[in-house]
Amino acid sequence: MDGFKKSLDTALGVILCNIVIAVLVHLIIVMEFVPSMIIMVAVVGIILVLDRFGVVNAMFDAFIHHKAVAIISGVILLIASPISLGSQNYAAHITTTAIIYMIACLGLNFQMGSTDMTNFAPAAFMGVGAYSVALCTVKLGWSPWVGILIGILLSVLFGLVMGLPTLKTKGYYLSLVTMAMQLAFTQVINIMPALGGSNGIPGVGRFTLFGLELYKRYTVAGIRFAPQIPYMFMCLAFLVGLTYVAMRVYYSKSGLSLNTIAQDDIAANCMGINVSRQKLFAFVIGGIFCSIAGSLFAGLDSYVGPETYSFSKSLMLICMLILGGMDNSIGIIAGAFLLTIISEKLRDVADFQQLVYGLILVIMLIVRPNGIIPKRVRNYCGITKRSVVRPAEPQKNPAE
Amino acid sequence: MALLQTNALSINFGGLWAVDKVDFEIDNGQIVGLIGPNGSGKTTFLNIVSGIYKATQGDAHLAGEEITGLRPFEVYQKGIARTYQSSRLCWDLSVVDNLLVGTYTSQTYTLLDTIFRPKKVNNEIYDNLQASLDMLSYFNPGLIDRRYDLAKNIPHIDRRRIEITRALMSKPKVLLLDEPTAGLNDEETMTMMNDIRKIKEKMQNIAIIIIEHDMKVMEEVPERIVVFNAGAKIFEGVYKDMLQDKGVVDAYIGGADA
Numbered sequence: 109m110d111g112f113k114k115s116l117d118t119a120l121g122v123i124l125c126n127i128v129i130a131v132l133v134h135l136i137i138v139m140e141f142v143p144s145m146i147i148m149v150a151v152v153g154i155i156l157v158l159d160r161f162g163v164v165n166a167m168f169d170a171f172i173h174h175k176a177v178a179i180i181s182g183v184i185l186l187i188a189s190p191i192s193l194g195s196q197n198y199a200a201h202i203t204t205t206a207i208i209y210m211i212a213c214l215g216l217n218f219q220m221g222s223t224d225m226t227n228f229a230p231a232a233f234m235g236v237g238a239y240s241v242a243l244c245t246v247k248l249g250w251s252p253w254v255g256i257l258i259g260i261l262l263s264v265l266f267g268l269v270m271g272l273p274t275l276k277t278k279g280y281y282l283s284l285v286t287m288a289m290q291l292a293f294t295q296v297i298n299i300m301p302a303l304g305g306s307n308g309i310p311g312v313g314r315f316t317l318f319g320l321e322l323y324k325r326y327t328v329a330g331i332r333f334a335p336q337i338p339y340m341f342m343c344l345a346f347l348v349g350l351t352y353v354a355m356r357v358y359y360s361k362s363g364l365s366l367n368t369i370a371q372d373d374i375a376a377n378c379m380g381i382n383v384s385r386q387k388l389f390a391f392v393i394g395g396i397f398c399s400i401a402g403s404l405f406a407g408l409d410s411y412v413g414p415e416t417y418s419f420s421k422s423l424m425l426i427c428m429l430i431l432g433g434m435d436n437s438i439g440i441i442a443g444a445f446l447l448t449i450i451s452e453k454l455r456d457v458a459d460f461q462q463l464v465y466g467l468i469l470v471i472m473l474i475v476r477p478n479g480i481i482p483k484r485v486r487n488y489c490g491i492t493k494r495s496v497v498r499p500a501e502p503q504k505n506p507a508e
Numbered sequence: 509m510a511l512l513q514t515n516a517l518s519i520n521f522g523g524l525w526a527v528d529k530v531d532f533e534i535d536n537g538q539i540v541g542l543i544g545p546n547g548s549g550k551t552t553f554l555n556i557v558s559g560i561y562k563a564t565q566g567d568a569h570l571a572g573e574e575i576t577g578l579r580p581f582e583v584y585q586k587g588i589a590r591t592y593q594s595s596r597l598c599w600d601l602s603v604v605d606n607l608l609v610g611t612y613t614s615q616t617y618t619l620l621d622t623i624f625r626p627k628k629v630n631n632e633i634y635d636n637l638q639a640s641l642d643m644l645s646y647f648n649p650g651l652i653d654r655r656y657d658l659a660k661n662i663p664h665i666d667r668r669r670i671e672i673t674r675a676l677m678s679k680p681k682v683l684l685l686d687e688p689t690a691g692l693n694d695e696e697t698m699t700m701m702n703d704i705r706k707i708k709e710k711m712q713n714i715a716i717i718i719i720e721h722d723m724k725v726m727e728e729v730p731e732r733i734v735v736f737n738a739g740a741k742i743f744e745g746v747y748k749d750m751l752q753d754k755g756v757v758d759a760y761i762g763g764a765d766a
């Protein structure tokens with residue numbers, strides 16, 4: 109096992125890791141329901157077993173040591189992945205959906221994962237972004253890009269409105285407040301004809317970039333690509349950018365202060381952390397992430413409706429976070445991916461969806477309460493690249 | 509005016525004066541010991557000074573500036589840091605992270621810097637990381653090797669040291685230590701006593717208020733002693749005089765009876 113870990117910790121090992129992950133992801137996406145589920149369960153099982161031997165940690169360390177190689181090979185694979193789906197409409201659709209949920213989960217993590225404030229309203233935040241795009245394009249005839257920006261502004265407001273009452277409450281009470289907000293959001297949409305009521309708003313404008321339509325069937329080099337492929341590229345770009353933001357915040361004093369508040373808010377307060385402000389920050393930045401995800405979702409479906417952004421969607425996002433692992437961007441992305449694939453492939457038997465979520469949650473909470481890839485100890489040598497220990501000092505264990 | 513000064517500082521918990529008209533002062537570079545029977549209001553006094561509780565009456569000033577009514581994080585930013593009777597480390601964070609929290613106010617970058625100027629931010633984190641590990645190794649060099657261990661896996665005395673280091677990272681003017689030797693055996697208590705002296709060597713101007721039940725520590729470390737009983741200050745002076753003071757002796761015998 110040690111030899112294996114050593115060979116992981118090389119540039120080649122990192123590239124191979126990336127390739128293996130990419131191939132597995134591709135198989136899970138394109139396979140039929142049953143083989144796809146088998147691969148998925150096998151992969152999760154293998155991850156859990158490897159983690160017993162510390163291989164998952166070794167992988168993270170390897171990626172940190174060979175950051176440049178990991179990023180370059182990762183980007184190449186990311187660019188290749190939409191192309192590899194070719195003309196498969198359905199696969200392209202669920203992958204894009206998964207990417208959007210990943211963004212929403214990264215947002216939800218600021219509250220749930222980092223600060224330990226269970227937020228039952230991430231879908232409402234998504235709805236803010238989605239309805240902004242829908243109203244801008246359908247009612248006002250503006251570009252969906254304006255919709256995204258307005259969505260961001262509104263989600264900041266919504267985050268503040270939601271954050272303020274939660275400053276005075278903690279634990280269950282806080283969760284109840286967010287739950288009430290989520291239900292109120294759905295109700296407001298349902299009773300306001302201007303917002304489309306319970307029928308929703310169809311015909312939401314698609315995104316374009318410099319005149320290039322992003323949701324359209326293009327034929328390149330003889331392949332008729334699925335119409336979602338260009339849109340998928342755009343969503344991937346958002347995902348990469350926002351993951352970067354999430355990771356930077358995680359390693360900064362803000363991320364650390366959120367963790368401190370989660371552990372002990374009095375101690376945090378007594379160490380110069382403005383607890384109220386940081387809690388609001390968690391709601392606002394998480395809300396922005398979710399709102400962007402919602403805007404992208406509206407562009408993918410070309411439709412918004414209250415059911416898409418209801419309480420059960422919030423539960424799904426929470427499930428993704430618990431499944432993947434809190435406060436670890438990679439775990440969150442994995443959780444969002446796995447659950448999206450499961451639920452999308454279960455479309456035909458939609459009645460079972462809720463049951464499956466419930467089952468997954470129960471199994472996870474028993475087998476592995478911290479998620480598939482749980483939170484790790486912050487490793488600062490990845491961002492500082494230098495050893496923090498002064499060389500002059502006696503060192504028993506110079507592992508860095 | 510003294511560095512930290514309280515005038516008739518009082519707090520009432522549902523009819524009980526847990527701290528009762530306490531006049532207290534401490535100057536740069538002093539160490540003052542605070543003792544008293546259980547429940548005499550020592551911890552509550554520190555809690556008021558650090559802003560956790562709001563004083564019912566009276567006021568507190570730090571370097572001439574009023575700090576009564578400020579919120580805890582504002583008091584901290586003015587220069588009062590503390591440790592707690594029962595440790596308040598973040599158990600599920602590493603030693604390094606626990607120390608870095610102590611540098612929260614000294615890290616000056618903004619959120620936009622975090623995203624758009626990673627070099628600057630990383631350098632600042634690096635400097636603070638190194639400063640905190642330097643400070644920690646000043647108390648126990650062996651802890652450097654365990655910097656990525658979770659705080660909950662660290663032995664008791666070292667947790668105390670981490671907590672003290674964390675408090676010192678902001679270069680406070682006043683350090684409040686609430687029973688730093690609670691739960692330590694005799695030998696460890698001696699080590700801790702040395703550590704407190706080391707703080708003084710490193711930061712000559714720092715003022716330290718230390719709550720302590722251990723009489724040996726009280727005899728050797730502080731230059732002045734303040735005794736609380738039932739929320740009120742009943743004695744102030746040097747250790748030798750305290751032993752002779754009738755009020756103090758009565759309070760302790762009375763406390764033992766109760």
Ligand SMILES: Nc1ncnc2c1ncn2[C@@H]1O[C@H](COP(=O)(O)OP(=O)(O)OP(=O)(O)O)[C@@H](O)[C@H]1O
Pocket residue numbers: 521526544545546547548549550551552553593
């Ligand atoms: N938040 C509170 N609400 C009500 N009463 C309180 C509160 N905090 C402290 N008290 C009361 O104030 C009194 C003083 O308590 P405090 O903890 O300050 O004592 P102490 O001198 O630190 O004692 P010890 O040596 O046991 O630590 C006690 O009677 C306690 O019950």
Ligand SMILES: [Mg+2]
Pocket residue numbers: 550551552593
């Ligand atoms: Mg006490």
